[in-house]
Amino acid sequence: MTWFSPGDVADRTGLSLDTLRYYEREGLIGPVRRDSGGRRLYSGGDLAWLGVVTCLRRSGMGIADLRRFVGVVRGGAPASTEPVEMLRLHRSRLVEDIEHIRVALSVIDGKIAHYERAGARSA
Amino acid sequence: MTWFSPGDVADRTGLSLDTLRYYEREGLIGPVRRDSGGRRLYSGGDLAWLGVVTCLRRSGMGIADLRRFVGVVRGGAPASTEPVEMLRLHRSRLVEDIEHIRVALSVIDGKIAHYERAGARSA
DNA sequence: CCTTGATCTAGAGTGCGCTCAAGGTTGAAT
DNA sequence: ATTCAACCTTGAGCGCACTCTAGATCAAGG
Numbered sequence: 068m069t070w071f072s073p074g075d076v077a078d079r080t081g082l083s084l085d086t087l088r089y090y091e092r093e094g095l096i097g098p099v100r101r102d103s104g105g106r107r108l109y110s111g112g113d114l115a116w117l118g119v120v121t122c123l124r125r126s127g128m129g130i131a132d133l134r135r136f137v138g139v140v141r142g143g144a145p146a147s148t149e150p151v152e153m154l155r156l157h158r159s160r161l162v163e164d165i166e167h168i169r170v171a172l173s174v175i176d177g178k179i180a181h182y183e184r185a186g187a188r189s190a
Numbered sequence: 191m192t193w194f195s196p197g198d199v200a201d202r203t204g205l206s207l208d209t210l211r212y213y214e215r216e217g218l219i220g221p222v223r224r225d226s227g228g229r230r231l232y233s234g235g236d237l238a239w240l241g242v243v244t245c246l247r248r249s250g251m252g253i254a255d256l257r258r259f260v261g262v263v264r265g266g267a268p269a270s271t272e273p274v275e276m277l278r279l280h281r282s283r284l285v286e287d288i289e290h291i292r293v294a295l296s297v298i299d300g301k302i303a304h305y306e307r308a309g310a311r312s313a
Numbered sequence: 314c315c316t317t318g319a320t321c322t323a324g325a326g327t328g329c330g331c332t333c334a335a336g337g338t339t340g341a342a343t
Numbered sequence: 344a345t346t347c348a349a350c351c352t353t354g355a356g357c358g359c360a361c362t363c364t365a366g367a368t369c370a371a372g373g
Binding site for chain 2 (some may be wrong): 151165169175
Binding site (some may be wrong): 195196197207211227228230255 | 352
């Protein structure tokens with residue numbers, strides 16, 4: 068089994084060491100193994116899981132939701148349908164977000180075109 | 191010309207009165223006209239502009255960028271290409287955001303499917 | 314042995330985008 | 344004349360997600 072140092076994991080995930088420790092404190096990952104000196108050793112599984120976490124995080128899921136999500140995944144089958152509801156809710160937010168971004172894109176493209184014409188005139 | 195009270199504008203835009211005042215303080219809108227008693231009167235143009243602002247805001251553009259954007263739009267043609275650069279930068283961030291959200295959607299859909307199967311088994 | 318660099322902990326600080334509190338004014342309605 | 348809701352200002356407070364500080368510890372290299 069391969070283990071990864073905090074520095075390695077920071078490099079691979081793009082997260083800072085502080086953020087890694089923060090996520091652990093918040094229960095988003097771990098408990099992370101330690102070596103005899105108390106240093107963290109991340110497993111390949113930890114790394115993969117961090118991939119999922121950062122993906123959801125980047126999509127705007129908050130720490131609290133993420134923690135609940137993690138609890139469900141690591142606790143095995145969900146006791147209720149509530150966690151799935153949470154996912155569905157986040158999913159629908161994401162669909163909305165995409166739509167908002169699309170609208171913003173068209174506004175921005177309009178402005179860019181406008182200023183490009185202005186720039187061409189004044190140049 | 192039609193004028194709108196703060197309450198009206200809050201209703202129409204979905205922004206709170208506090209947020210409207212905050213945006214004004216931050217230079218995102220106005221100077222907003224006042225009546226004899228010092229109350230704000232928003233014009234149709236203010237309302238339309240607020241539409242653009244909220245659209246960009248929802249897409250994740252920060253207050254500082256928005257302020258620069260506003261300065262450019264209200265100052266006429268841009269003196270340099272810098273504001274257009276800012277828009278392009280935000281645009282490329284938005285394209286990335288959409289991609290991130292898409293990835294998150296597929297992760298979420300996978301998890302939802304997983305827990306639906308689990309739920310069906312345990313039911 | 315001593316230095317160096319990576320890591321550790323606890324806890325305070327930061328930046329952003331609002332949001333709320335307190336106390337005062339306005340103007341339409343009763 | 345009084346009441347009431349809507350509005351005003353200043354300034355403090357909040358929630359989130361980090362981020363930084365300070366001081367200690369550890370493992371390896373010279």
